[in-house]
Amino acid sequence: MVVLIQEVLREPAKAAVFLVLAVRPGSEDTARALLEDVAGLTRAVGFRAPDDQLSCVVGIGASAWSRLYRAPAPRELHPFRALSGAKHSAPATHGDLLFHFRARRLDLCFELARQVMARLAGHVKVLDEVQGFKYFDERDLLGFVDGTENPTGSKAVAAITVGDEDPAYAGSSYVVVQKYLHDLDAWQALPVAEQERVIGREKISDFELSDADKPANSHVAATTIVDPDGTERQIVRENMAFGSPGAAEFGTYFIGYAATPDVIERMLHRMFVGEPPGNHDRILDFSTAVTGSLFFVPTAEFLEDPSPAPTRTTPATNTADGSLGIGSLRRSRT
Incomplete structure (x- = not known):
């Protein structure tokens, strides 16, 4: 028997739709049935434009x-922990x-989201919906490249x-999501050299x-997390x-996706509380977090057939051609 992994690792997308939902009481069977079918819905919509790499990752809250x-x-699944700094x-x-x-393409994301919501109509409440886009050469709206330090290959897995x-x-x-709103007027009033000191990177060269x-x-x-032994912890x-x-x-x-939410939680503590306390991330003077949620991302196999008790699987390996292979990666049982 094999385990099929959700498509967490893909080439950088040009468009995305994020949906955070609450399941209404009594609608659990409908929600679970949709989760069992979401891979099929994704294939059906994506088949129209296979080169545009439509994918869907599902997370489940505590x-x-x-x-x-x-x-x-799951052992580390818990509600997102709010943070308050000075x-x-x-x-x-x-x-x-x-x-x-x-x-x-955004239209593929839109259509798959439409199909999912049609199945869940009347059974969920939409808590947040965001349509995202890649801005120029992988930059955020502050003008800096976003995601430079993402690991690749086996390190990403x-x-x-x-x-x-x-x-x-x-x-x-595991995955953590937060929506940040930027004060662009205040940000753009800063000289570029000062913006670079806020971010810690050169704006043009990255x-x-x-x-x-x-x-x-x-x-x-x-946001650089280093263990006492000198190991740098990474997320995607x-x-x-x-x-x-x-x-x-x-x-x-x-x-942010991670093998354990602890890495992202340590990162957020350093950003909002500071180490030492009070030494908060200066980007927060221009970017305000308005949401925060933690979800568990089960295997695609579990979503499609949650009835068997989960059993142990072997660690991930790279594909023969060196690509990540997430989504088609299969793992043998031990």
Whole structure:
């Protein structure tokens, strides 16, 4: 028997739709049935334009897990933990289900989201919906390249994949989402050199500033997590720009995948509280978090057939051609 992994790792998408939903009481069977069929819906919509790489990743929140499944909860699944620093806060917002639709074209994401919501009509409440886009050469609306430090290859697989620490759910992942709104007027009033000190990178070249020039409260410094043994912990970001010029709303939808939520939680603590306390990430002086949710990303096999008890699987491996192979990657049982 084999385990099929959700398509967490893909080439950078050009468009995305993010849906965070609450399942209405009594609608658990409908929601679970949709999750069992979501891979088929994705194939049906994506078949029209296979080169545009439509995919869908589903996450399940802590409060929804016991309502949807008889299986024990994943070891590290819990509600998002709000953070309050001396100046900035990261709110916790509810979410039972997360749908992360990605493609090279927004219309494919839109159509798959439409099909999912048609199946769930009357059974869920939409808590948040964001249509995201890639901005010029992989930049966010602040003008800096986003996702430069994403790991690749086997390092990316290791960064996002649950292993033997929770053998019943090996091959799964965790994901944190936050919606940030930017004060672009205040940001654009800063000289470029000062913007670079806030981020910790050069704006045009994307090169990281030297340790001597990079402030301790820069975004790069705050989000670099290093264990006591010197190991740098990594996550995979799939952030997207979003906005409405008519409403003067401009933002970044942060979405980070990891093998354990602890890595992202440590990162957020450094950003909002600071290490030492008070040394918050300066990007927060221009970007305000308005949502925050944590979800578990089970294997596609579990979504399609959750009735068998989860069993241990072997760690991920790269495909023979060196590509990640997530989505077609299969793992043997031990």
